Amino acid sequence: MLRVVGLLLAGVSLGLSSAHTKVNKHKPWIETSYHGVITENTNIVLLDPPLVALDKDAPIPYAGEICAFNIHGLEAPFEAVVLNGTSGEGQLRARGLVDCELQKEYTFIIQAHDCGSGPGGAEGKKSHKAVVHIQVNDVNEFAPVFRESQYRAAVTEGKIYDSILQVEATDQDCSPQYSQICNYQITTTNNPFAIDRNGNIRNTEKLSYDRQQEYEIQVTTWDCGQKRALHSVPVHINVKPVCKPGWQGWSKRVDYEPGTGSKQLFPMMQLETCGEPLSLVRTTVELKTSHIGKGCDRETYSEKSLQKLCGSSSGSTDLLPAPSAATNWTASLVTDSGRDTDLIFRFDGHQAAKIPDWVVPQNLTDHFTIATWMKHGPSPGLRAEKETLLCNSDKTEMNRHHYSLYVHNCRLVFLLRRDFTQVDTFRPAEFHWKLEQICDKEWHYYVINVEFPAVTLFVDGVTYEPYLVTDDWPIHSAKIDTQLTVGACWQGVEVATPRFTQYFHGSLSGLTIRPGRIETQKVISCLQACKEGLDINSLESLAKDIKFHFNPAQSVLVVEGEDVDSINTAMTKISYINSRQFPTPGLRRLHITASVQCFGEETCLSIPDIRAVVMVLPPSEPRITITGLKQLIRPASDLRGPLGVAPFKELRITSTVMRGDAFGGPHRLSVTEVMHNLDYCDVLVIGDELNPERESLEIHHSALLGKHLDATNSTSGISIYGVDSMAHYEQALRQLRYRNWRPAALSERRFRLTCSELNGRYTSNEFNLEVSVLHRAAPMEHINHVAAPPQYMRPVHHPLMIHALNSHMSEAAPPAATVVIVICIAALVVIVVIGIYRIHATHQEGSRDDEDEVKDLETDWESSALNITINPMEDIRGPQALAEAVRGEECEEEDEDEEEHASNRDITMKIN
Helix, strand or coil, X not given: CHHHHHHHHHHHXXXXXXXXXXXXXXXXXXXXXXXXXXXXXXXXEEEEXXXXXXXXXXXXXXXXXXXXXXXXXXXXXXXXXXXXXXXCEEEEEECCCCCCCCCCEEEEEEEEEECCCCCCCCCCCECCCEEEEXXXXXXXXXXXXXXXXXXXXEEECCCCCCCCEECCEECCCCCHHHHCEEEEEECCCCCCEEECCCCEEEECCCCCCCCCCEEEEEEEEEECCCCECCXXXXXXXXXXXXXXXXXXXXXXXXXECCCCCEEECCCCCEEECCCCCEXXXXXXXXXXXXXXXXXECCCCCCHHHHHHHCCCCCCCEECCCCCCCCCHHHCCCEECCCCCCCCCEEEECCCCEEXXXXXXXXXXXXEEEEEEEEECCCCCCCCCCCEEEEEEEECCCCCCEEEEEEEECCEEEEEECCECCCCCCCEEEEEEEECHHHHCCCEEXXXXXXXXXXXXXXXXXXXXXXXXXXXXXXXXXXXXXXXXXXCCEEECCCCCCCEEECCCEEEEEXXXXXXXXXXXXXXXXXXXXXXXXXXXXXXXXXXXXXXXXXXXXXXXXXXEECCHHHHHHHHHCEEEEECCCCCCCEEEEEEEEEEEXXXXXXXXXXXXXXXXXXXXXXXXXXXXXXXXXXXXXXXXXXXXXXXXXXXXXXXXXEEEEEEEECCCEEEEEEEEECCCEEEEXXXXXXXXXXXXXXXXXXXXXXXHCCCCCEEEEECCEEEEEEEEEHHHHHHHHHCCEEEECCHHHCCEEEEEEEEEECCCCEECCCEEEEEEEECCCCHHXXXXXXXXXXXXXXXXXXXXXXXXXXXXXXXXXXXXXXHHHHHHHHHHHHHHHHHHHHHHHHHCCCCCCHHHHHHHHHHHHHHXXXXXXCXXXXXXXXXXXXXXXXXXXXXXXXXXXXXXHHHHHHHHHHHC
């Protein structure tokens, strides 16, 4: 029975289980796709259609219910929740805030799950997979921002533009509605500009450069969500004048400070071509310095100093020196030496000079050089007369020209007639040159090198051969003196009175003649070299298509190029340079011309010339100071010695300038020592001139070796000249020697020293020096002074002492005067004896080095009491005068002590 019941129960249980399994027959069902929208910064997704899952097993518990929605997708920031498991309703949510600017759309897979057969969800079924597309709706959270912080544009006056420039703003919002810019607006009032919805700015009226050169307007904007930009943007519009081709960005004046090297002339210069394409640009820059000195800023040293500086051989004769007592033949000529100490002679057709015979070179030989600076213009008249610079003609009886240099119809002619004693055939005699420089009213340097029969002309260092050479017979020999003249030619016959003829009209300077030698090209270039000119900095940085060319004086620069930008770069590198330490101040004029070529055309644009100036500022003027011992005391034996004495042994030359303090400004000046050259130092004798029979002032040639120095001396003194450093001049002057081999009648010699820089432009102080001669008596007299009263001690003095003693002893007169006189006489005698002994001992010493002896003697004699002591025994005015003199000089104190009186009396008795 029990067995049957168990089987029945087991069967019922099996039946129930089979029935339950068959309840969850169906899987959930959802739509195949969903489209959702979520607004950024929220978390609820609105789906279309709504998220609902259906199950046919409903209403069976669990089997017909929805337990979950699962999302399949990497990094999908969403989750699906079941709102009602029985109805299958669900909701899609964001796990966090979504940002449209980061991601606008999302796509992922979703599935629905039923609850299965029980609370645990066992044997649950899944729906098919559905695709979900979600779009993130934008929020207008960003304001528009302009792409640039400011805008700039340029317009030409007198034109209406459709668009001058376009401003542009952006918006970071993700949607077209909020990220697009829908409107721009100019917020500045009263302006001639307008702006459209695209940001294009145009002018509403013609602009005028004269009325206003620049405008500044403020612009704002809105996006399509009507959100306005937080900040407006400034727009600068420059008004340019009507385009005119030409140079821009240059200054009319450029200041040049001496000693600063090169100075850029056009650092910001640009060529405006108004957009015209060019194939070639040619620019010429000319520096005009004809009004400065002799054509430009050159060294203004004397001709001799310049020749020494440039390495020219010695022996030249200066035919136009500065007027002086020794060179008085130029005194009647008109000079123009107001500019930087340049010595210039002006000839107006009425002046000429005869060169003294002792100056004229007597034998020119077949090799010689004539050099001169000349400034000459066209001659008046249709057929001008000859204008003679230099002429050597017969002084009397005949009118033969042996050699001459003259200008005729703007041609330079050199005449050279040889004597029959030299040649006896038809030989070249006249050499003609036709050059523009001869009549251009500018300074030029002419050098004629004669290597007979060849003659070569150099003008400003450039060689020119004669275009015409005419031959002539030699001159017959005659014993007639010749006359060398400058500025005209001497005519000794054919007129009632000998006179000048063929006068020169123009200016000359530095006319020299050198027999026996010719100048080299190097020396000629050095003698005429300009110290100022144009230059180009950083040649390596110029473009490859740039070509440039300087004239020899570097006063003209030509620049060529195919590209305007390359030309502009080259122009900014052009500079002015002046290498002189003390340049000539004043204006230098600049003239810039340019020509351009366009493609297929010879000329298409006209570039106006421009004119500017370089202002060379005045240099700080140096103050040259000479210091040293102003009195030199030497015994006569030193002057008689083979070397004499060195008056300027302790000489010192310094130079200072006043300059503005870097911290205190130009009004606070400081003294700064500078180094520069000197060109001469003159030592002049004050008083009677030197007597060559007994004295000399000279310098040994060895003292000038290794220096650019030379010296000339006369009875008036000595001159050391040449362009050299102050240190070399010091060394030379210290070795100057003065000798006097008969100094018995000489008590002192005075000299005056002055030095110069730039041919007297800057001169030193006048340094005066006195050489005093110390004489000594015979040695025997010195010995007699100790043993007995010397011869010049007259007997009349002894009664004075005896009388004074007697008066003191017998009459009881006041003892002061007597005692004082005796003491003074005794002291003086002792001093004389000691001094004479020292002289004798000094001159008995062995020979020493000359320089050490001079220094030691100077110390001894300056410190000796003999320099300030006078023996009162030489006074013969009488006893009373002697007593007063001795009392006034030595005896200012009177002691009444009796012991001292007694002592004084003892000393007096011993002397007597």
